[in-house]
Structures are given as C-alpha cells and as structure tokens.
Amino acid sequence: MSLQLWCLSFRQPYAGLVLNGVKTLESRWRPLLTPLQNQTLAIHIAWQDWEGEDWKSVLSGPLGMSSTQIQALQDSGERFGRGVVAGLVDVGETWLCTASLQGEELHRLEQAALLIGLQDKHLTHLTNPRWLTQPLRTRGGRDLWTVEIPSEDHQVLLE
Numbered sequence: 001m002s003l004q005l006w007c008l009s010f011r012q013p014y015a016g017l018v019l020n021g022v023k024t025l026e027s028r029w030r031p032l033l034t035p036l037q038n039q040t041l042a043i044h045i046a047w048q049d050w051e052g053e054d055w056k057s058v059l060s061g062p063l064g065m066s067s068t069q070i071q072a073l074q075d076s077g078e079r080f081g082r083g084v085v086a087g088l089v090d091v092g093e094t095w096l097c098t099a100s101l102q103g104e105e106l107h108r109l110e111q112a113a114l115l116i117g118l119q120d121k122h123l124t125h126l127t128n129p130r131w132l133t134q135p136l137r138t139r140g141g142r143d144l145w146t147v148e149i150p151s152e153d154h155q156v157l158l159e
Contacts, residue, residue, distance in 0.1 A: 001151045002148045002149060002150050002151055003148070003149045003151065004146055004147070004148050004149075005040055005041065005042040005088070005146065005147055005149065006036055006039065006041055006042065006144050006145070006146060006147075007041070007042040007043075007044050007085060007141070007144065007145055007146065007147040008032075008033075008041055008042075008043065008044065008143075008144055009044040009045075009046045009140035009141065009142075010043055010044065010045065010046060011046045011048050011049055011050040012045060012046070012048075012049050012050065012074075012077060012078070012082070013049070013050065013055060013073070013074050013077055014050055014055065014114070015043055015044070015045040015046070015077060015086065016045070016073065016074065016076060016077010016078065017055065017073065017077060017114060018043055018087075018089055018126060018129055019043055019077065019086060019087040019089070019129045019130070019131055020073060020076055020077060020129065021129045022059075022073060022114065023055075023112070023113065023114045023126070024112045024125065024126055024127065025109060025112035025113040025123050025124065025125060025126065026113070026123070026124045026126055027097075027113050027115055027118055027121040027122070027123050027124075028121060028122050028124070029120075029121060029122070030122060031094050031096075031122040032122070032143060032144065033091050033094050033122075033124040034094040034122070034124075036091040036144075037091055037092065037093060037094065038090075038091070038092075039090070039091055040088050040089070040090055040091070041088065041089050041090070041091050041126075042085045042087075042088055042147050042149065043085065043086055043087045043088065043089055043129075044084065044085050044086070044138070044140045044141075044147070045077075045080065045081070045082050045083065045084055045085075045086050046082065046083075046140050047082045047083055047140075054114065054115050054116045054117075055114040055115065056070060057116070058110060058111055058114045058115070058116070059073070059114065062107065062110075062111050063111060079131075080131075080132075080134075080135035081135070083137060083138070083139070083140065084135035084136060084137050084138070085132065085135065085136040085138055085147055085149065086131060086132060086135050087129060087130055087131040087132055088128075088129070088130050088132070089126045089127070089128065089129045089130075090126070090127045090128040091124060091125075091126065092124060092125030092126065092127055093124070093125055094122055094123065094124040095122070095123055096120070096121075096122055096123075097109065097118045097119055097120065097121050097122075097123050098119065098120070099119040099120050100119075101118075101119060106118065106119075109123065132149070136149055136150075
C-alpha cells in the first residue's frame with residue numbers, strides 16, 4: 001500500500017526550515033496552494049539553493065538566532081540531501097497579502113515566511129511539519145505534481 005500526495009519542490013534552506021517548523025508561511029506570486037487547503041503536502045528538496053539571504057536576516061534579526069543556531073538549522077535541513085521528498089506538512093488557508101499592509105502585522109508575516117516584501121503575494125499557512133523516516137528519491141517538478149510514497153517510507157519522524 002502507498003500514499004499518493006500532492007508534492008511541491010522547495011529550495012534550500014526553505015525546505016528544511018518548513019520541515020523544522022521555523023517557516024510557517026509560504027509565499028507565492030499566485031494562489032498555487034489554495035486547492036490543497038486542509039490537505040497534506042509532500043515537501044521535495046530541490047537541488048538548487050534559494051538566491052538571497054532574507055531568511056538569514058529574519059532569523060538573526062527579529063527572531064534573535066545566533067549564527068550557530070542558524071547553521072544548526074541549515075545542517076538539520078540537509079539530513080537527507082537534495083532531490084528527495086523529505087517530509088510532509090499540512091496546508092492551511094491561502095490569502096493575498098495586500099500592497100497596503102504595513103507595520104507590525106507585515107513584520108509578523110515576514111517572520112513567519114522568513115522573507116521580506118510579501119505585499120501582493122499569496123500567503124499560505126503551513127502546519128504540522130514532519131520528516132519522513134527515510135527520504136524518497138525522485139525528480140522534482142514545476143508547480144504541483146503527485147508523488148507516491150510507499151507505506152514503509154511514509155512513517156514520519158516526529159521531533
């Protein structure tokens with residue numbers, strides 16, 4: 001028996017930050033995750049890194065993490081390597097962050113997304129992150145695609 005799920009590829013360090021429960025808000029230019037509200041999404045770790053360091057600035061600034069803590073988070077996110085489905089997350093509500101949003105509310109959302117400049121992006125709550133007990137090697141895809149996780153692989157490692 002296997003589990004068939006929608007899957008989305010994330011670049012590092014964001015894949016690891018999602019699965020470690022630090023990034024709880026996903027941002028996209030279009031409402032890609034809207035149809036998956038209240039469903040489970042498989043997280044694929046892409047081969048490429050995210051271009052930019054906003055995530056590091058948010059972790060060290062508003063969230064007050066030391067460089068040692070940030071490095072430990074990065075290392076944890078690399079536990080299975082790249083090009084794998086590494087975990088699962090539950091998808092919540094998606095909404096448009098308006099261009100007029102400013103102040104504390106915007107800063108709170110940026111901290112949850114680990115990204116600066118969320119105006120005009122579609123934001124989606126991500127909850128209940130969990131690592132698989134073993135990775136599933138598979139090629140990533142653009143946007144959403146389905147992945148079949150064998151029953152022995154979809155046991156999750158709760159941390």
